[in-house]
Amino acid sequence: MAIVVKRPKLKWYEHLYLPALAKGLRVTMGHFFKLLSGKTKVTMQYPEEKWDANLPEYYRGAPALVTDEQQRERCVACQLCEFICPPRAITIKPEEIPSEDKWAKVEKRPKTFDINMIRCIYCGLCEEVCPEQAIYLRKDYAITGTSREEMIHDKEKLYEIGGVREGLVNKWNELK
Amino acid sequence: MTFLFFIFAALTLIGGIGVVVNRNPVTSAFSMIVSFLGLAALFIQLNAYLVGVLQVLVYAGAIMVLFLFIIMLLDIPKAENKRFPVFTLGASVVVVVSFVTLVITVITKSGVGTAKLPAIEAQKGPGQSDVHQIGELLFSTYWFPVQIVAVLLLVSTVGVVVLSKRELK
Amino acid sequence: MDWYIILAATIKIVVFVFLVTLPLVAMSVWAERRVSAAIQDRVGPNRVGPAGLLQPVADGIKFLLKEDFTPNHVRKSFYWLAPALTMIPSLLTCAVIPFGSQLFGEKMVIADLDVGPLFVFAVASLTVYGIVLAGWASNSKYPFLGSVRSTSQMISYEISLGLSIVPLLMIYGELNLGRIVMEQAQNGWALLPLWGEGLSVKGWLLAIPLFISFIVFTTSMFAETNRLPFDLPECETELVAGYHTEYSSMKFALFFLGEYAAMIIGSGLAVTLFFGGWSLPFGWLTPESIDAEVPFWHGLIHIGVFFAKVILFIIFFIAVRWTLPRFRYDQLMKLGWVVFFELALANVILTALLLMWLK
Numbered sequence: 001m002a003i004v005v006k007r008p009k010l011k012w013y014e015h016l017y018l019p020a021l022a023k024g025l026r027v028t029m030g031h032f033f034k035l036l037s038g039k040t041k042v043t044m045q046y047p048e049e050k051w052d053a054n055l056p057e058y059y060r061g062a063p064a065l066v067t068d069e070q071q072r073e074r075c076v077a078c079q080l081c082e083f084i085c086p087p088r089a090i091t092i093k094p095e096e097i098p099s100e101d102k103w104a105k106v107e108k109r110p111k112t113f114d115i116n117m118i119r120c121i122y123c124g125l126c127e128e129v130c131p132e133q134a135i136y137l138r139k140d141y142a143i144t145g146t147s148r149e150e151m152i153h154d155k156e157k158l159y160e161i162g163g164v165r166e167g168l169v170n171k172w173n174e175l176k
Numbered sequence: 177m178t179f180l181f182f183i184f185a186a187l188t189l190i191g192g193i194g195v196v197v198n199r200n201p202v203t204s205a206f207s208m209i210v211s212f213l214g215l216a217a218l219f220i221q222l223n224a225y226l227v228g229v230l231q232v233l234v235y236a237g238a239i240m241v242l243f244l245f246i247i248m249l250l251d252i253p254k255a256e257n258k259r260f261p262v263f264t265l266g267a268s269v270v271v272v273v274s275f276v277t278l279v280i281t282v283i284t285k286s287g288v289g290t291a292k293l294p295a296i297e298a299q300k301g302p303g304q305s306d307v308h309q310i311g312e313l314l315f316s317t318y319w320f321p322v323q324i325v326a327v328l329l330l331v332s333t334v335g336v337v338v339l340s341k342r343e344l345k
Numbered sequence: 346m347d348w349y350i351i352l353a354a355t356i357k358i359v360v361f362v363f364l365v366t367l368p369l370v371a372m373s374v375w376a377e378r379r380v381s382a383a384i385q386d387r388v389g390p391n392r393v394g395p396a397g398l399l400q401p402v403a404d405g406i407k408f409l410l411k412e413d414f415t416p417n418h419v420r421k422s423f424y425w426l427a428p429a430l431t432m433i434p435s436l437l438t439c440a441v442i443p444f445g446s447q448l449f450g451e452k453m454v455i456a457d458l459d460v461g462p463l464f465v466f467a468v469a470s471l472t473v474y475g476i477v478l479a480g481w482a483s484n485s486k487y488p489f490l491g492s493v494r495s496t497s498q499m500i501s502y503e504i505s506l507g508l509s510i511v512p513l514l515m516i517y518g519e520l521n522l523g524r525i526v527m528e529q530a531q532n533g534w535a536l537l538p539l540w541g542e543g544l545s546v547k548g549w550l551l552a553i554p555l556f557i558s559f560i561v562f563t564t565s566m567f568a569e570t571n572r573l574p575f576d577l578p579e580c581e582t583e584l585v586a587g588y589h590t591e592y593s594s595m596k597f598a599l600f601f602l603g604e605y606a607a608m609i610i611g612s613g614l615a616v617t618l619f620f621g622g623w624s625l626p627f628g629w630l631t632p633e634s635i636d637a638e639v640p641f642w643h644g645l646i647h648i649g650v651f652f653a654k655v656i657l658f659i660i661f662f663i664a665v666r667w668t669l670p671r672f673r674y675d676q677l678m679k680l681g682w683v684v685f686f687e688l689a690l691a692n693v694i695l696t697a698l699l700l701m702w703l704k
């Protein structure tokens with residue numbers, strides 16, 4: 001069934017178009033002066049104002065590796081994260097921990113641990129799957145680089161971002 | 177300021193020659209505009225501001241735009257380098273010869289450089305500028321021809337409307 | 346003596362056209378972006394220089410450094426000519442606009458012509474060629490359609506633009522812009538007859554046709570300068586970018602700047618004709634007559650007042666742009682030929698009758 005949309009019947013002064021212009025100008029100039037007087041909230045001025053203070057608790061930034069309070073790297077190179085990572089951003093080369101090492105009983109550690117930040121989609125699956133609570137998504141969001149190589153975070157860089165995580169961290173609690 | 181006269185006279189002539197010589201119709205039309213602009217500048221040098229400005233406003237600004245428009249819309253191709261038929265050739269010779277004769281007669285009959293134009297009496301009007309004087313003349317002394325021209329233009333406008341109107345069936 | 350005139354004219358041209366109008370063009374581009382941003386609750390360009398004031402410089406550098414690409418299928422010579430032909434007429438019209446009263450006993454107008462408004466219209470009518478040529482020389486269909494639209498629009502509105510100011514010229518009996526401004530300075534602006542001889546029944550009655558002229562004039566000017574709501578020649582949704590689709594780099598910038606220059610000159614003309622040009626309201630600091638000596642600082646104030654008015658008018662232009670939606674093409678043509686043309690003609694007759702009656 002066709003619906004007939006009734007056109008409004010304009011009064012003679014509405015046909016003149018000028019009242020509509022005045023009305024429109026009132027709206028636009030209203031916005032203009034509101035912004036000039038600082039009443040309008042505008043977007044964050046990014047490089048001066050940073051996101052840091054405003055990030056929500058659950059923000060997922062760059063993934064990073066952490067060490068425990070004894071400076072031991074928590075990662076045991078089980079490669080679960082490499083396996084689950086949807087865009088295959090993680091590449092791990094495991095190595096055996098030599099028997100004279102203090103932590104020889106851990107048996108395995110990553111020789112290299114690369115996360116390609118061009119690929120990473122910040123999904124957080126690596127954090128969720130890790131049995132050792134060794135990988136966390138931090139709040140770093142400004143991941144930049146001038147070449148593709150620079151965008152691949154190696155182990156050193158990952159520990160630098162991650163820092164130390166003390167105690168047995170329950171990864172589901174607030175402290176992330 | 178005679179050098180300005182020569183500059184603009186040369187511009188006018190170059191434009192005029194360009195109209196004839198160019199094979200591309202758009203270039204021809206542009207040469208014509210250049211020629212009009214030169215002419216307008218010449219008028220202005222004679223203190224005939226109104227005539228000069230109207231030359232630009234009406235001819236260069238309005239009529240030539242329509243010309244150009246039509247040329248572009250119809251996309252007239254470049255004139256081919258073809259041989260002229262005898263008739264066209266003969267007609268052009270006649271035109272050129274008569275024009276040259278005319279110019280020669282005018283030049284020989286009048287004392288070049290010595291003849292004086294009759295003095296112009298200042299018109300009584302509200303202002304001194306040529307616009308006021310021309311207006312005064314048009315609407316007092318020459319009011320009848322002005323009306324005739326107006327009616328003529330009206331007739332042609334109505335004619336165009338009638339001609340271009342599609343037959344109602 | 347001769348040299349003195351030439352020198353004075355040169356200084357005026359250099360200062361007014363190149364040191365004031367061209368920077369004003371650049372600044373109005375900046376203003377357009379900032380004001381439109383403010384209207385839309387955004388911030389706008391605020392990075393380059395204080396409050397983004399140097400943004401035009403950055404834009405200029407960008408335009409100059411970009412690749413100046415000439416497509417293969419264009420008609421070269423006309424393609425190169427077109428941008429210049431849009432810019433030059435806009436700047437030429439500066440010549441007759443009085444931008445101040447006097448400075449050092451020198452009238453602040455480049456050419457004190459007795460046919461001022463006619464000269465402006467004559468030269469402005471040449472802007473069409475730049476657009477026609479751009480469309481035709483680009484040799485591709487969107488530019489061509491854009492230029493056809495623009496040309497017919499400009500030709501149509503030129504008529505109502507010219508006719509709209511006839512009542513004003515009739516009332517002042519004058520075609521010299523300088524003397525029109527002087528008249529307004531002493532006897533009330535055309536739209537604000539509140540002092541001098543304007544403060545009378547006659548002045549108020551004559552303000553009616555002047556108001557109609559002002560509306561017709563301003564609207565036609567929007568159409569002439571291809572500004573929204575009449576920017577059909579470059580309406581993006583239908584024609585990509587209209588007649589300058591094929592242009593890049595500085596050639597594109599020339600079209601862009603030419604449009605803004607036309608807008609500034611249009612504002613200047615509107616201010617001169619309807620808002621008393623350089624004069625302050627209520628006859629403050631107004632010289633006795635057109636030839637009277639004007640103190641130096643009065644002259645400076647007059648120049649400042651003129652540009653302040655022009656800038657206000659430009660902001661009006663910008664505000665309207667972000668207020669009204671675009672017209673449809675048939676509406677535009679109908680408005681020009683059926684409404685404004687008749688309105689302007691009727692207005693001329695009305696003025697004539699009023700003048701006859703009030704004499």
Ligand code: SF4
Nearest residue numbers: 085120121123124126
């Ligand atoms: S956050 Fe997702 S995409 Fe990024 S490394 Fe971890 S699993 Fe891979």
Ligand code: SF4
Nearest residue numbers: 075076078079081130
């Ligand atoms: S980060 Fe966790 S999941 Fe990934 S290899 Fe190391 S221990 Fe395994």
